[in-house]
Amino acid sequence: MSEHQNLLAEQRRALILEEVRRHGGVRVNELTRKLSVSDMTIRRDLDALARQGALEKVHGGAVPVADASTHEPGFEAKSALELGAKESIARAAAGLVAPGSAVALSGGTTTFALAQRLLEVPDLTVVTNSVRVADVFHAAQRGAGQRPGAATVVLTGGVRTPSDALVGPVADQAIRSLHFDVLFLGVHGISVQAGLSTPNLAEAETNRRLVRSARRVVVVADHTKWGTVGLSSFATLEEVDTWVTDSGLRSEVRAEVSEELNQLVIAGEAGEIGEPDTGADI
Template sequence: MLVTERRERILAAARERGAASVAELAAALQVSEMTVRRDIDQLADEGVVERVRGGMRLRAGHRPSTAPAVSAERRAIAEAAATMIEPGMAIGISGGATGLALARAVRDVADLTVVTNSLSVADLFSPPERADAPYTQTVVLTGGVRTPAESLVGPVAVRALEHLHCDLVFLDAHGLDVHAGITTMNLLEAETSRAFMATAREVIVLADHTRWGVVGLTTIADLSDIDRLITDDGLDDEARQQLAAHVGSLQVAARGTEASAGTD
């Protein structure tokens, strides 16, 4: 049985019964209890279940997500971005798979204020059930249009952002190009992202190497408007040189490790 299939069956059991023990899951899946514990740990890190003594339970308020699985590239980028976030900060996180991975990576940072238009990110920061768990104030922007990435975009969100101030804003990019800049396929998303950028002391764009050379329908901003771009080490040397010449700072995260290399 594939790892992804096994974890889907564990999650299905949690959805059906609300909770399940390690012993019964191991028996049903015909694997060791250690394997089940590792799977539960991963699902808990992703925010869909909670560890309890002897097993797990479905996290309160969890909605099944349509976001794609976290790739090694996205995970490396999210881990690199998470090192920038300190307790007490106000941060903005836009919709998208890498932004969601970042949200998962900073759930235990104390006293955060998270401004987001992502329903999936907002779910992760719902009020904790344990008194000793970190509390995060979440400002959820609203709009009239839901994107495929479960984000809300539109004029209502833009107007709300006009009065907010964030230390850091993290944007998930659809495409990056020297001439077209940061692009997206959604006109309302572009407008919302520009408003997000205007709230930030520092704008950080999260984009794996496959985003390079992709040009979407509309431009959000020029590459020179990016204070820091975090990508992964799948990006070739020529692309790194071109990006480093246009963005404020280029950071390359190594896949499979927590290390990363910076190019200023």
Template sequence: MSLLARQRQELILAEIRERGAVRVSDLAERFGVSDMTVRRDLDVLARRRLVDKVHGGATAPGETSAEEPEFAVKAGRQRAEKEAIADAAAAFVEPGATIGLSAGSTTAALAARLLEVPELTVVTNSMAVADVLSGGRPDRTVVLTGGIRTPSEALVGPVAVAALRSLNLDVVFLGVHGMTTASGFTTPNLMESETDRALVEAAHRLVVVADSTKWGTTGISTIAELGEADVLVTDSGLDPDARAVLEAEIDRVTIAPVRS
């Protein structure tokens, strides 16, 4: 039996509160309705200020361009997508490489995939990444920048920037808060943006790791333009139109299949 609009909206709201974000296409498939019906439901919830509409879906309300979620909150969102992205991104790490990992829940998931890579040197401003990679292999070196700690477990500020500007990295894996054509890759934290830019500038190659819900979201500060990325690794939930836009700007867009 089909659900009433009010029942469907309550279920949508419950999922957003649990996951932090939803996609229109996923909801349409789940409820057996059209994308337009789901968008109308989201319009209703948005007018009631219960959700924030974004490109292709909706997120929990209150995360403005300058509001930064805590690491534990971010880690609980889009888990399957982040795991798929981490699997795909690990293929870009060669034994013996010197890499950078920015702060973020997706880069922390990637760090877990690198535990068996030999002779790896990892530079990071992420306490979570450092925790994942500390100990274990004697041939692995982890360099943790100093700095001021943010809610996302990042170390930022002049100490971190100074440390990064003296380094040369083969590749940097950058997690972001949002990505749009107009603003590029962004973060809600001004100091983290400066630190991330220093990390990007230290690398010969930039790989951005961002789940599909980041498309259409804009943080207060730009880290890099879309075209500065050599590779974007995202998940199969990315809207086809968004994929076309990103592929026009970035040399390689890798789509990681999400396990059901």
């Protein structure tokens, strides 16, 4: 399959997942009409998404996977969700980073998108427990050589999670002695009651260490994360300085969040995307 065909398949599968999430299920015949592809193509897409754990196939279609608080989707499954929102969030969040900063990025698909934007910010020191994030910077350095202003990357050790984050005592020990200007956190769920949460107990502890070591904590998470609660909470909303999210966040949620956070950035709604003035103090 060509690169172009791969891209089309990824886009189509992202649309399928969005339909499943929005309507609570989809039928094959509805998807063939909506996406103008064959029945066989849709069934292959559903097979691929089911293998990734992104949905559950049923007779004639698909439904969401039962979302227990301990269920942690793999990196590939999460990568196919909310692609446009993650790209907008990444552009806006990158605008908050000054050259020469010490920046920490946790694991996650949104921080992975942000890492690609940070390649253009000079003289960064990047600390991450994400194998995927580290690979973004390492691949750029291999491709262009050690260019002036290239980031210095510190990858913590640890035990690898389904999201390709390194967690556990080794990671915690590495983070404990470090101090960051800003931490960008990807999250499994965010709510007023549970704060920031994850289904992985070891990841929760590693994230707590990251939060303690940061002068400023920025959550990068799309609107679908609101109201989701994982097994373990690792920070309250009071510990978060900024939430960068997308325009899908409902107005009533924005009002609720305004009572808890210092700043909410809605990517693309105010000023130019990626500029520091994309959010308003609240």
